[in-house]
Amino acid sequence: MPRDEPRPAEARRALRIDLEPQLRGPPGPRRPHASHVARHGRRRRDHRPADRRAGPCMSHSFEGRCPVCEAETRFESPDDWLRDHLRCVSCGSIPRERAFAWCLDRYRPGWRDEVVHECSPGGTRLSERLRTGCPDYVASQYWPDRAPGSVHEGVRCENLEKLTFEDRSVDLHCHLDVLEHVNSPEACFAEMERTLRPGGAMLFTTPVYAEIAETARTAYYDDKGVCHFLGAAEYHGNPIDDAGSPVTFHYGRNLAFLVTLWTRSCRVQQIALCAPDLGVVGDFCDVFLVEKDAA
Numbered sequence: 001m002p003r004d005e006p007r008p009a010e011a012r013r014a015l016r017i018d019l020e021p022q023l024r025g026p027p028g029p030r031r032p033h034a035s036h037v038a039r040h041g042r043r044r045r046d047h048r049p050a051d052r053r054a055g056p057c058m059s060h061s062f063e064g065r066c067p068v069c070e071a072e073t074r075f076e077s078p079d080d081w082l083r084d085h086l087r088c089v090s091c092g093s094i095p096r097e098r099a100f101a102w103c104l105d106r107y108r109p110g111w112r113d114e115v116v117h118e119c120s121p122g123g124t125r126l127s128e129r130l131r132t133g134c135p136d137y138v139a140s141q142y143w144p145d146r147a148p149g150s151v152h153e154g155v156r157c158e159n160l161e162k163l164t165f166e167d168r169s170v171d172l173h174c175h176l177d178v179l180e181h182v183n184s185p186e187a188c189f190a191e192m193e194r195t196l197r198p199g200g201a202m203l204f205t206t207p208v209y210a211e212i213a214e215t216a217r218t219a220y221y222d223d224k225g226v227c228h229f230l231g232a233a234e235y236h237g238n239p240i241d242d243a244g245s246p247v248t249f250h251y252g253r254n255l256a257f258l259v260t261l262w263t264r265s266c267r268v269q270q271i272a273l274c275a276p277d278l279g280v281v282g283d284f285c286d287v288f289l290v291e292k293d294a295a
């Protein structure tokens with residue numbers, strides 16, 4: 001099939017039949033509800049498998065060039081769990097941020113002249129690099145009690161599932177470890193695709209469990225914004241909310257395939273970089289590049 005033709009609607013519907021019951025949940029915002037937190041408590045985890053939690057920790061050190069701060073530097077970790085601990089001694093970045101920065105420069109070298117939207121920046125050196133390097137950088141956070149599209153201290157209020165950006169007005173949507181907290185990834189991709197200019201792209205990270213073939217929903221939000229876990233409650237840290245963010249999905253090896261279903265005219269690449277000299281080693285460092293057709 002030619003690249004510039006969306007997949008026929010019938011074929012897309014047929015493919016979705018088996019996937020939707022598992023993936024669909026009631027629409028709603030993606031924030032924890034205070035009463036739920038009070039009832040169930042919080043369980044934070046760092047994705048580390050149980051067999052990686054026992055035994056003595058080893059320190060790690062690699063020399064190289066940091067894709068985030070662009071310094072000749074050293075990457076050091078006091079812990080075997082490199083994903084969260086292998087930091088650049090110059091800028092403090094961690095592996096997935098460096099993988100993202102490397103992919104940004106490699107696959108979107110003209111990003112400084114583009115309209116770049118970063119969803120839920122975490123106050124990192126990477127976000128600072130995007131903000132200071134790009135005159136048309138837009139940061140957003142989602143506050144359910146604020147008007148969508150309004151701006152607070154330079155940060156725009158946006159729900160990734162229902163963006164207020166105009167059609168075809170953004171060149172690049174960026175986010176790091178956001179998608180595992182949304183209620184409807186399908187809605188997020190539809191909205192990102194709608195608002196991308198032809199030739200635009202999404203660049204993001206989210207944890208993908210190599211041992212899981214099929215993506216599974218782990219929680220959903222009801223129409224009152226209350227989060228319901230389907231199994232054990234699981235939260236990750238949230239820079240704008242001390243309660244943390246509930247984890248709503250465990251993405252499996254089929255995520256790239258699902259993204260092709262959730263978009264109409266996009267090509268999906270899953271980039272699994274392993275480069276100690278860039279400080280990119282460890283688990284859950286995959287970067288996804290989703291490019292909208294130029295035509």
Ligand SMILES: [Zn+2]
Pocket residue numbers: 066067068069070071073088089090091092093
């Ligand atoms: Zn650095």
